[in-house]
Amino acid sequence: MTWLTPWTGLIVAASVVPPLLALYFLRLRRARRIVSSTMMWRRAVQDLRANAPFQRLRYSLLLLLQLLAVALIVLAIMQPQADIGETRGGRTVILIDNSASMNTLDVEGKSRLDAAKARALERLDGLFSGGWLSGPTAQVMVASFASGAQVIAPYTDSHAQAREAVESIEPTDEASNIGEAFELARAFSQAGDASSGRRQDQKLQPTPPIFEVYSDGRIADSSSQVLQPGERLIFHSIGATATPNLGIVVIGAERDPKNPEQIQVFARIANFAPQATAVDVQLSLDGAVRAVSPQPVPLEAAHEDPQTKNWIPGEAQVVFPAIALPAGGIASVSLATRDMFTTDDEARLVAPASKAMRILLVSDGGFLLKSLLEGMPIASLEVVNASEFEKLAEESGALDQFDVTVLDSVVLRALPPGRYLSLGPPPPLEGLNPYGETVGARLRGSNDEHPLLRFARMDDVAVGKLHSLAPSGQFEVVAESGSGPLVVALSKGSTRAVIVPFDPLDSNWPFLRGFVNFMANAIDWLGASGAASSGEAARPGAVLSTRLPSEASGLVMRLPNGKESGLSVADPSLITYGPVRHSGVYRLSWREGQRRDDRAFAVNVDTRSEGRVAALTDLVMQQTTVRGVGAAAALRTNLWPWALAAALLVLLAEWVVYYRRI
């Protein structure tokens, strides 16, 4: 129950009820009765008046009806509404989840985001309604959150501004994280207090906001969030709790090493519902359907792991027949039957043209890598020493003719943006933090799912001398020993690098089969980065980056929805765009001389985190579980007309009783 104007009603009640009682006493028609003497009665009444601060009201139907009518009128003035969680006068932060799962169309045919926005708008109406009878004005902040948070409107007492902010929230295909939103809201609360002089002048604690979260509850980091003292959270659960979903969690493609013009696309389908099902899957190349699964792909039911309590979707892999695609293109896998969450029903990748790599080997005479690279199906291999490389690096665009640069135990003073495989002494990359050497190192742990280690396990590798590294967070440690990382990967902006901080000749690695596979994986991973590769599609929320020829101009980015936006960059050799909000194919085109070229980027939703779209009724946080407010409960209904009608009926009854008595 919500009271929009409680104080006004109470003031009216305080003003009306005492006079009503006074009138009751004044107009009371007493029965006249002659007694021997009123002496005793007078004394008795005096005693009563002296002893009792208030005389007990005697039963009177008329008075009862009048008080009931006044109570109902007061009730109407207080503007009751069937709602919960009213927080008038305080600071309210409207947090609307616009992650991918909020695009599920399971709220009366509308998307969850649309429903959340509608609910939030109703809530704003409640917070700002009440007219001139209402109390202090609400301070409302509107923010959206997906992989990151965005403040749409800072604290405002403008109803129109808050509404406009809510209406302007756009859907995204990003994952859902709420931590940043909390931090932003707290920062704005403290900033608001500081600007109003509360903390300096009155030495008060910052006003804790009330968070009103509109989400389906599928928030990746909610279980690690803690509310600070004084904060309150109201969780508006949006969406159905049993919405099934099928999605594509992985899409990949590989060219046949023997016939590089042939490409084989594979995908992994997941069923997030607790019922087994089957689905047809189709493969399209550049928009044209090229293959369909011969029969529906059976998918087991999802279930909860009894030990970890994790939800394990039923998965199945689909491998399409190899298709000739010499020039490359966009390959997309989609489900023939679309469900309510369509975002993950299609995944796409950019299959590069079957061109061979151009490799630059920077070496001071080592034979191992040179002979290994020469044995690979590459277009060209050029070998330079360290000083020649530094000269090339100084020439603008000289390195752009190579897809990958391999550093074979060379020491460089600087490293321009590019794609590097470094073996031996660590290259001069910021954040790598080399701090010495260690003798004797064995593998302690590795990320075996990383493309670099595909068929290249390092379990048996024994390293003689290892350069110790303390890489920062931007580096990914692919394999590590007890003395430091063995393989580190970096993908930042236009620089992509694989660092192996030991000379392979100081280890037994060259004698293991995995070394050859590792080198091939590294060349593929680094070399394909310029035009995307199988399984390497970006996620919504990520920043797209690439390198273009230095002469490139007239950059235009074509978005998945068909819109185009021009890019103005000072250095075309380092292009970043984003963060991208939606899944799909982004196509960057540029002009180089008279020729116009383009490069495609595939962006796929993170189905593993967003695919389970069944809404949660409660929001599980680290220390508490916030019970969600259902859609039915949150619908506010004005009750004051009913109270007023009841008051009129009671007054009518009072009139009838009065005239019957007369």
Add this chain to the structure above:
Amino acid sequence: MTRAITDVAGVEANASRPRVRLERVDDLIDGALMARLDTLDVVSRKIFAGKVRGERKSRRRGQSVEFADYRPYVAGDDLRFVDWNIFGRLDRLFLKLFLEEEDLTLAIAIDTSASMDLGTPNKFDFARRLAMALGYIGLVNHNRVALYAFGGEGLRPLTGMRGRRRTSEMGRWLLQQTCEGDAQFESAMRTIALGRHGKGVLVVLSDFLFPTGFEKGLRSLVGRGYDLHAMQLLSSDEIDPARYGLSGDLRLVDSESRAETEVTAGTSAIEKYRERLAQHCAELRDFSIRRGITHSVVDTAADMDALVIEYLRRRGMLR
């Protein structure tokens, strides 16, 4: 407070009996009651001097045959009462004293103020019937009986009655009395005290609900040798208003002063009233005890036979 009242039988039965107007002497006292009262006599705790020789002893030495005492002769004494035998032996004159039997005056003062003409059963009717019974007892025992009605127009006396034959006269006089005005208790009692010659038993029948208080009136009677009886007559609905239907929002009108009092007769108000009435009765009782006055509270619903034959005998007023 009401121990005396509840001791009297018939209260419950008479309380709800409708009022029967008193029009004939038989309405005041019937033959059966008269027969039972014939055996009773008025008792005085004092021996009184009467105007004529009566049937009771007096402190005054007189001419009866019962020897009382001797005293030395003084000049002027009647020589007929000199004990000559003692003079012969002692050679001194002693006067022989005899107890003289005197009559008793029974005076009954009836409150005829407006407040008495109320109550269920009616207090004035009850007072007249009680006065009739007491007066009849006095008459049949050859006591001098005097009735006084006070209130309204002033004091109205009926005096000098003696003997059974005056019963009808007394009854008619009682039937003629009406209630009106206030009691003027103080002046009435003072008038009675000043006008009375001789001593005797004085019974005051009233509700004693005087706005000006009862103290001055009773005090004027004290010290004149009367054996005083203050019989406080209260009706059942005055004693327990809630039990007899007094409740709700009322405007109470004083029967004498016509003053109005607004009362919401709830439980607490009635309880307070009962407390105040008990306090009033207790004050009257304490006042009476300190001054040798016999005080009785009588519920007008009490049965007259039981009251007179049992209760008043128990209280020592009759024998």
